[in-house]
Amino acid sequence: MADTQLLLGLSFVLFALGLVGVMVRRNALVMLMCMELMLNAVILALVTFSLETGTLSGAVLVFLIFVVAAAEIAIAIPIVLQLSRQRSSLDVEGYDRLKG
Amino acid sequence: MTIDQLLVYFFGACALLGGVLMLVAQHPMRVALALISCMLSLAGIYAMLGVHVVAVFQVLIYVGAVMVFMVYVIMLLDVRDPSFVRRYSRLLLPGIVLGALLAGALGIAAIKLGAPAIQPGAGAAPSYLVQPFSVEFLREYWLHFELTSVLLVAAVVAAIAIIRSGRRSDG
Numbered sequence: 216m217a218d219t220q221l222l223l224g225l226s227f228v229l230f231a232l233g234l235v236g237v238m239v240r241r242n243a244l245v246m247l248m249c250m251e252l253m254l255n256a257v258i259l260a261l262v263t264f265s266l267e268t269g270t271l272s273g274a275v276l277v278f279l280i281f282v283v284a285a286a287e288i289a290i291a292i293p294i295v296l297q298l299s300r301q302r303s304s305l306d307v308e309g310y311d312r313l314k315g
Numbered sequence: 316m317t318i319d320q321l322l323v324y325f326f327g328a329c330a331l332l333g334g335v336l337m338l339v340a341q342h343p344m345r346v347a348l349a350l351i352s353c354m355l356s357l358a359g360i361y362a363m364l365g366v367h368v369v370a371v372f373q374v375l376i377y378v379g380a381v382m383v384f385m386v387y388v389i390m391l392l393d394v395r396d397p398s399f400v401r402r403y404s405r406l407l408l409p410g411i412v413l414g415a416l417l418a419g420a421l422g423i424a425a426i427k428l429g430a431p432a433i434q435p436g437a438g439a440a441p442s443y444l445v446q447p448f449s450v451e452f453l454r455e456y457w458l459h460f461e462l463t464s465v466l467l468v469a470a471v472v473a474a475i476a477i478i479r480s481g482r483r484s485d486g
Contacts, residue, residue, distance in 0.1 A: 219428070220425050220426065220428065221327070222327075222360070223425040223428070224422055224425050225327050225330065225331065227417075227418060227421035227422060227425060228331065228334070228418050228422075229330065229331070229334050229353075230417075230421070231414045231415070231417045231418035231421070232334040232335065232337070232338060232414065233334070234413070234414055234417060235338060235410050235411055235413070235414030236337055236338050238404075238406050238409075238410035238413070238414075239338065239403055239404060239406060239407050239410040239411065240338070240402060240403065240404065241401065241402065241403065241404040242343055242396075242402070244343050244385070244388065244389060244392070245337075245343050245346050245402075247385070248337065248343075248346055248347060248350050248385065249337065251350060251377075251381065251382075252334060252337060252350060252353065255353065255354060255357055255377070258357070258369070258373075259357060259360070262361060262364065262366055262369055265366075266364060266365075266366065271448070271451055271452075271455070274366065274368065274369060274443065274448065275452060275455075275456050275459065277369050277372075278372070278452070278463075279459060279463060281372055281376045281377070282463040282466060282467065283466070284376075284377070284381060285376065285380065285381060285467070285470075286466055286467060286469070286470035287470075288381050288384060288385070289470045289471065289473075289474050290470055290473050290474055290477070292384065292385075292388055293474050293477040293478050293481075294477055295388070296388070296391075296481075297477060297478075297481040299392060299396075300481070301481075304396055305392065305396050306396070307404070308404060308405075
């Protein structure tokens with residue numbers, strides 16, 4: 216039915232979209248969300264490979280990625296809030312003098 | 316072509332549309348909604364492939380926890396921020412070129428792979444139902460499971476440290 220190539224292609228395109236989003240957008244929160252999109256693309260690739268090989272380790276790795284994503288958000292959101300409080304902006308081009 | 320296959324294509328197209336909308340949308344709230352729709356479509360794909368555990372946790376953890384948190388933060392912040400109006404940075408052209416190159420290279424690799432078709436539902440189902448998966452997960456990968464709890468504790472401590480250091484610098 217749905218073949219591996221199609222799902223892998225979708226995963227690769229989503230990953231590239233996330234990477235372009237991180238590079239191109241200037242809002243820090245939007246960049247974070249594009250990183251989430253990249254993680255989602257990786258999860259899709261892991262599930263596809265796990266189904267293709269018939270092993271469970273891919274699905275287990277997906278769970279570890281869920282935990283990493285939750286930890287990433289828990290740390291990144293306070294950092295973004297601090298930055299926006301100090302520079303009163305979410306524009307990453309305003310963060311050119313980070314020190315201390 | 317069965318209805319299952321059509322649904323996988325449909326959800327894949329929805330996920331792709333959500334990803335493209337994330338790049339184009341101006342306000343971060345719209346970006347968040349596009350990302351949520353993309354994640355829900357991916358959960359639909361997982362459900363159609365028979366990987367119900369991942370589909371359930373995709374909805375519960377990503378959409379239910381991570382994105383709700385993100386939406387709250389967007390509502391907390393100022394709407395008149397200049398980065399809400401000018402959405403693209405100076406890297407617009409190189410970024411798009413690099414992304415297209417990466418997608419092309421990975422796509423060529425996927426075509427060269429020439430992999431066989433997955434048989435969703437029928438072949439892969441037994442080990443991806445919730446009960447067999449959980450038993451296997453905790454029997455085989457219990458150490459990894461415990462290590463993730465260490466990671467979560469480290470994340471909590473780090474978040475508290477960031478907030479405290481920010482308060483100190485404020486005076």
